[in-house]
Amino acid sequence: MKRFSQMIRNARTEKHGQESKQQPLTTTTPQAPTRPDHVAVQEPVSQASASVPATPGGPTLNIALQNQTASATVYAYITGRALDNNNDLFLLLADGHTPYFPQSPSAIGAEIPENTAITLGAPGNTVTVTIPHLAGGRIYFSIDAPLTFFLNPGPALVEPSVTNPSDPNINIDWGFAEFTFNHDQLYANISYVDFVGPPVALDLTTFGGQSQHISGMPVDGLDRVCEGLRAQHAQDGKGWDRLIVTQNGRNIRALSPNQGMVLHPDLFANYFEDYIDQSWKKFSTQSHTIDTQASFGKVACKTSGSKITFGGSQFVKPSTRDIFSCSHGPFQTGANVETNTIIPRLAAAFNRSTLLVSNSFPADRSLYYQHQVTNHYSRIVHEANLDGKGYAFPYDDVQPSGGPDQSGEVHAGDPKLFTVTVGGRNAWC
Structure with missing residues (x-):
């Protein structure tokens, strides 16, 4: 059975949504790359108990949306x-139970004619909604103001943007969790790949009596991240503080480096380049292996001029932008399945800066972020989560076989109740 962390992220590339960008509205969302089955295989969840209450529209799942913010005006959206x-x-x-399948509009930027804003009520209140099988699902939350979505021909959903200054949602405090619920199981995770916003926590209970919990951040989690980014900039002067977005003197979000470089093209110029050169030199003088955690097994590294070869796959030197995006340059996936299993592990090693301290990859968690040149955004985000878990860059689920999950995911073949909490006031680990 395929690992469902692959399936949810593959679903992102189907582009059910388009993000509001600069101009025009037809610009598509910069999605995470299409991925192979790159995650270490776990024991499959038994499908024998995967029954859920049936409705005329097919199997459904109950989702409890809980308001743990200080605001009585919180909205949720499910797409x-x-x-x-x-x-x-x-x-x-908005009733939390009725599906809406919009028609394709005749022009870009069409308004959605139906109310899709689910109100969560007072702090501490929980609203339970019902969904059918969904791929590439998102649960959005906004605080103190509703979000604005649009439709493009297709139809395609124009999602809120954190990099378009003219987006109507740009000054709203919002965030989301991601999930896929299909015939085999539910898979969901907390996502910080694009930015950090309001704290989100996940809980999953199953018909088999099992429970899973992802803590998320406490109520001041965003402030902790922003403090960490400012401290890192004070230490190395590399502009980490430019990832912070404020409004009226308060932190509203912290952008990932990949998104920060959209707003500030000069940000992190040549940041990784010296580290890349050091890594290439090490590749040429020492032996290295990547465990594909797939049928290709462990593949050895060879060097040829400015290129390195793992197994039968060649890689040129990446740029800083390539590393932060995990989808450009040598990290662009294609038709070669073996290459597609190597890319995530190599990209993760660069973001976690483990190439100079280990000769086998994926490396042990104790080696992550130890070099002064690293993805400090990801490091700081993990430190701000009470359990250290969360999806902070596109391949943050890469881990050694048998190693602990870093990505903040829950999954089960027999989900009974999926609870998503926003606000962090009751965050626990």
Whole structure:
């Protein structure tokens, strides 16, 4: 059985959504790359108990949305692709139970004619909603103001943007969690790949009586991240503080380096280049292996001029932008399956800066972020989560076989209740 962390992220590349960018509205979202089955294989979840209450529209899942902010004005939105309805674009209406399949508009930037804002009520309140099978699902939260979505021909959803100054949501405090719920199981994770916003926690209970919990950040989690970014800039002067977005003197979000470089093209110029050169030199003088954690097994490294070869796959030197994006340059996936299993592990090694301290990859967690040149955003984000878990860069689920999960995911073949909490006031580990 395929690992469902692959399936949820592959679903992102189906582009059910388009992000509001500079101009025009037809610009598509810079999605995470299409990925192979790059995660270390775990024991498959038994499908024998994967029954959920059935409705005329197919199997469904109850999701409890809990408000643990200090605001009585919190909204939730659920979007995805309806697997049992031709993979059509899906939004849940404001009543929390009625599916909405929008028609393709005749022009870009069309308003959504239905109310899809689910109100969560007073702090501490929980609203339970019901969804069908969805791929590439997102649960959005916004605090003190509703979000604005648009439709493009397709239909395609124009999602809120954190890099377009003219986006109507740019000054709203919002965030999201990601999930896929299909015929085999639910897979969900906390996502910080694009930015850090309001704290989100996940809980999953199953019909088999099991429970899973991802803590997320405490109520001041964003402030902790921003403090860490300012401290890192004070230490190395590399501009980490420019990832912080404020409004009226308060922190509203912290952008990932990949998104920060969209707003500030000069940010992190040549940041990784010296580290890259040191790594290439080490590749040429020492033996290295990458465990593909797949049928290709462990592949050895060879050097040829300015290129390195793992197994049958050649890689040129990446740039800083390539490393932060995990999808450009040598990290762009393609038709070669072996290459597609190597890319995530190599990209993760660069972001975690383990190439100079280990000769086998994925490396042990104790070696992550120890070099002065590293993805400090990811380091700081993990430190701010109470359990250290969260998806902070596109391949943050890469781990040694048998190693602990870093990505903040829950999954089960027999999900009974999926609880998503926003605000962090009751965060625990």
